Amino acid sequence: MKTCTKCAETKPLVEFRVDRQRPDGRGTWCKPCVSANTRRRFAEYRAETGERYQDRTYPLGECEDCGAPIRVRPDRKTMRCRRCAARMAGEVSGRRKKAIAATPEAQQQRRARKALDRARRRAAEIEGEDFDPLEIFERDGGR
Numbered sequence: 001m002k003t004c005t006k007c008a009e010t011k012p013l014v015e016f017r018v019d020r021q022r023p024d025g026r027g028t029w030c031k032p033c034v035s036a037n038t039r040r041r042f043a044e045y046r047a048e049t050g051e052r053y054q055d056r057t058y059p060l061g062e063c064e065d066c067g068a069p070i071r072v073r074p075d076r077k078t079m080r081c082r083r084c085a086a087r088m089a090g091e092v093s094g095r096r097k098k099a100i101a102a103t104p105e106a107q108q109q110r111r112a113r114k115a116l117d118r119a120r121r122r123a124a125e126i127e128g129e130d131f132d133p134l135e136i137f138e139r140d141g142g143r
């Protein structure tokens with residue numbers, strides 16, 4: 001058991017966050033006190049600046065695409081606002097889909113699908129006999 005220095009309640013050790021700096025390996029505030037304090041600091045910072053708390057550490061810059069003011073993370077190469085970044089991500093995945101559609105395997109699959117369709121139509125055209133489309137498909141060599 002350990003007594004929280006914030007709310008003065010005595011709680012089991014698991015109610016305290018791990019803190020290896022301290023002799024007992026746990027923080028001095030209980031988990032609810034720590035998260036309440038973090039929430040309060042976030043709310044104060046937001047009310048004061050209109051920004052998210054974590055943004056404080058990043059220098060102000062402009063979005064490369066639309067010029068909107070953004071906080072620039074030093075570990076990011078591109079500087080885009082959230083909206084432009086989302087749009088870019090959409091365009092990239094569109095390009096990826098096209099690239100996948102252009103692979104020999106995908107083209108082969110498309111050709112096979114079309115050949116099977118044609119075989120089905122041919123089978124439907126032949127009257128009076130019960131043709132299996134797959135049989136025609138194979139007879140025609142997959143064309």
Ligand SMILES: [Zn+2]
Pocket residue numbers: 004005006007008009029030031032033
């Ligand atoms: Zn507490």
Ligand SMILES: [Zn+2]
Pocket residue numbers: 063064065066067068080081082083084085
């Ligand atoms: Zn933008």
